[in-house]
Amino acid sequence: MGEASFGLWRSQGAQASGSAAFLFFGELFLIPHLLPIATALARTPDSPRITLFVITTIHEEIIRDAVERLGLTEKVRIRRALGFRHFPAGCRDMPDLPPKLLVLALNAPAILRHDVAVVAERTSLWLPRVARRLGANFIYNEHGAAPHANFGTVRNRFATRILMPGAGMAQRVRDSGHADAPIELVGYIKRDFIREISGTGTLPPFKEKRPTVVYVPHWLQGKSSWWAMGEQVLDHFARSKTHNLILAPHIRLPEVDPEFASTIRPYLRSPNIHIDSGSFRLIDQSYINGADIYLGDGSSQVVEFAEHPRPAIFLNPDHVDWRTDPRFSHWTMGDVIGDIADLDGALAAAPAAIERYAPIQRAYVERMMGADDGLSSERAAAVVLEVIAERQRRHGWVPLQSRAAAEVTARA
Known part of the structure; x- marks a missing residue:
């Protein structure tokens, strides 16, 4: 017009x-x-x-x-x-x-x-x-x-x-x-979009039926695990016999990291890894709603994930004092690890840990999302x-x- x-x-x-x-x-x-x-x-x-x-x-x-x-x-x-x-x-x-x-x-x-x-x-x-x-x-x-x-x-x-x-x-x-x-x-407001407009899609098919982890690294380096640990995470799951992985970064991450394409290239054919670097499924909660375990850092998408309490693991490669930093208050909803060597233990403990974290997740979701x-x-x-x-x-x-x-x- x-x-x-x-x-x-x-x-x-x-x-x-x-x-x-x-x-x-x-x-x-x-x-x-x-x-x-x-x-x-x-x-x-x-x-x-x-x-x-x-x-x-x-x-x-x-x-x-x-x-x-x-x-x-x-x-x-x-x-x-x-x-x-x-x-x-x-x-x-x-x-x-x-x-x-x-x-x-x-x-x-x-x-x-x-x-x-x-x-x-x-x-x-x-x-x-x-x-x-x-x-x-x-x-x-x-x-x-x-x-x-x-x-x-x-x-x-x-x-x-x-x-x-x-x-x-x-x-x-x-x-x-x-x-x-x-x-x-x-x-x-986004709840209404999912409910009334878009719905959510299904998870990508994996060759083996295993618990699915969604990894959601933030796009800002000060709150992201990607630059320090992202490649280690991909390598860990490429060798995993117990879990599937969806890499679902903040939609701006591929834009701000000039090495993103080269970092993910070796893992594009891994049968238990699905990488989405820019589709609308990063937005409509397809991965967030369908995954069994959340792996992330500073992203707010964990709050959307916690609407239906499930295990969450947070990566802290920079060893920030997150308990005194209000920007990381969402890390109270799951285990926090600072080294890739601790990831297997956190994944193994996740199913039992959710009993402890579920009430915390429900309270946090209501406080932040209403x-x-x-x-x-x-x-x-x-x-x-x-x-x-x-x-x-x-x-x-x-x-x-x-x-x-x-x-x-x-x-x-």
Whole structure:
């Protein structure tokens, strides 16, 4: 849709119901943390005009398929952002993205004319800072559920609302230098994506039926076991007669490690190792939900894994004092080892250890992700309506009647 048609559509009654932009400019793993808010908003009475800005054909196809499946094609508009990139039809691998700040600059006029812009990554919060709060109010939804949420940088002060899944995540934001953060606890949005939109796939077939370990190394070196121990992990399982392995790294790891392809190459034909370096199955919890044992480090995906308590093992090759570092509080959910020589013992002990760790996992999941009552996206949508109403009142516009907010409050 071009600028002219967008402007005409915006002018037809926008003051009555408002308008909301959802920005899909980042990696594919952000889609599950953002799209369910848009679809929940589309289902509310007096729903605002909703525009989903997409940056690649892959984003576009995933989102269009979901919108059509939910019967919401008449309620939302999908718009190709300036800087849009094309990929082969049906591709679901992580695309090469244009620089996000450039995309924001190119699309700023179209974004800022909305009442609200909803995002799931913090780079976009530079836009309201530069615009000095002219135009759209920005709402940020935290992606992931690990304890590394950090809101100390200046850009984070320009979100009108910060949506957080659980009280533990909210406390990490306050502890990181934003004590007055405008936080709304809504629950873990990605749950709704898995439940309503994507589902999860099955595990890859292995030649031998054995317990399956999913190894999820983080992409940031300061929280990752990959650079110090990743190759040792692959070598260990290539020789294993007791376990299968799925290497399911954070989707950004292959991008930031120039040696990733050469590291995995010797193991691509190992019959008990499956390596996924960029498909959507790294996002839709196919591996997380299907594996028997979790092996990882700083990734928040262990919290998703622990929703259904199972053994978890954490790799600490740098021997960080994790008990005093809040970024690693999720390591309380399993055994922590610092040497590859200890992995066999940890794997052998895992089935019995889960009896001890299961209550810890359940409590941690609720603290970081919130309880799963099926209303997370609806609560987030109610916050969007509330911010639109506030903005309209400030500008003397017709107030938005947020009946949906009252309904969600009554049911929660």
